[in-house]
Amino acid sequence: MxxxxxxxxxxxxxxxxxxxxxxxxxxxxxxxxxxxxxxxxxxxxxxxxxxxxxxxxxxxxxxxxxxxxxxxxxxxxxxxxxxxxxxxxxxxxxxxxxxxxxxxxxxxxxxxxxxxxxxxxxxxxxxxxxxxxxxxxxxxxxxxxxxxxxxxxxxxxxxxxxxxxxxxxxxxxxxxxxxxxxxxxxxxxxxxxxxxxxxxxNNSPVAISSAIDAVNANFKSGVNGYDVEVEGFGKCFGTADFTEGTTAFLEKRKANFTGE
Missing domain, CATH: 3.90.226.10 (2-enoyl-CoA Hydratase; Chain A, domain 1)
Structure with a gap:
C-alpha cells in the first residue's frame, strides 16, 4: 500500500x-x-x-x-x-x-x-x-x-x-x-x-477488543457500560482464548493466544 x-x-x-x-x-x-x-x-x-x-x-x-x-x-x-x-x-x-x-x-x-x-x-x-x-x-x-x-x-x-x-x-x-x-x-x-x-x-486480542468496547461504552450517551461489560465478559467464555488462558494458568505455563 x-x-x-x-x-x-x-x-x-x-x-x-x-x-x-x-x-x-x-x-x-x-x-x-x-x-x-x-x-x-x-x-x-x-x-x-x-x-x-x-x-x-x-x-x-x-x-x-x-x-x-x-x-x-x-x-x-x-x-x-x-x-x-x-x-x-x-x-x-x-x-x-x-x-x-x-x-x-x-x-x-x-x-x-x-x-x-x-x-x-x-x-x-x-x-x-x-x-x-x-x-x-x-x-x-x-x-x-x-x-x-x-x-x-x-x-x-x-x-x-x-x-x-x-x-x-x-x-x-x-x-x-x-x-x-x-x-x-x-x-x-x-x-x-x-x-x-x-x-x-502477550494478552488475549479477543479480551482486549472486548475491554475497549466496555470502557468506551461508559462515555456513550444512552449506553449502560455495566451492561456492555457483563455481555462482553460472558462472550469471552465462548472463545478459544479463554480456554487457552485458563488452561495455561492451571498448567502454570505461558498462554499462546490466537485471537479467536
Missing amino acids: KFNNILLEADNSIATIIINRPKKLNALNKETIEELHKAIKAAEVDKAIKVLIITGSGDKAFVAGADISEFADFSVEEGTQLAANGQTILFDFIENLSKPVIAAVNGFALGGGLELAMACHFRLASDNAKMGLPEVSLGVIPGYGGTQRLPQLIGKGRAMEMIMTAGMIDANKALSYGLVNYVTTQEELLPLCEKIAHKIC
Missing part, C-alpha cells in the same frame, strides 16, 4: 504509522486523514498486527494541527461536513478500533493533532511536547472531538480553560492532568511505546 503523507512500518506484531509531512509540521489535510484511515483499517484486519503506534516524523511535531489552507473559505455546510467526515473516518474510527492504538506525541500536538492523540487509547509524550486546542483563536471551535474527549480525560474545568484560552501546556503538565501516561525523552519515546505494546501483545 503506497501513501503520500504517511509511512507504515510493521515489526513483531506492532504497526507504527508515521505522519510524514515535516514541512507542514505534519498538519492534517484531507488526504492525510484518508490515508490514516486506510492504513489503520489495513492494520486492523491484519491478524499479525496486535498493537498500533501513531507518531509524527521529525523531532518538532506529532501533528501541529489541521491544514488551515484547505478550509479557510468553507461555508457553514462545508465546515459541518468537514467535521462530520473527519470524525467518522478517523477520530471515532480510532477510538472504537478493536486493536489498541498508542499515540507517541513527539512534539507539538495542537488542534487536530491533539484531537488525534486523544482519539487513541492512551498517550505517551516526549519531554519537548506541547499540547493545546487553539481553535478559538481562529474563530472556530475544535471539530474533531476535542470538546468531548478533553473533558473526559482531564476534567471539565481544565478543559474549559485550555479551550477558552487557546493556550498550550507542556508534557509535564499534561502528565499531571492525566492527558498522557508517561513523559520521556525523544530518544526513548518509541522504545517505551514498543515496550508497552509488547506487554499488550
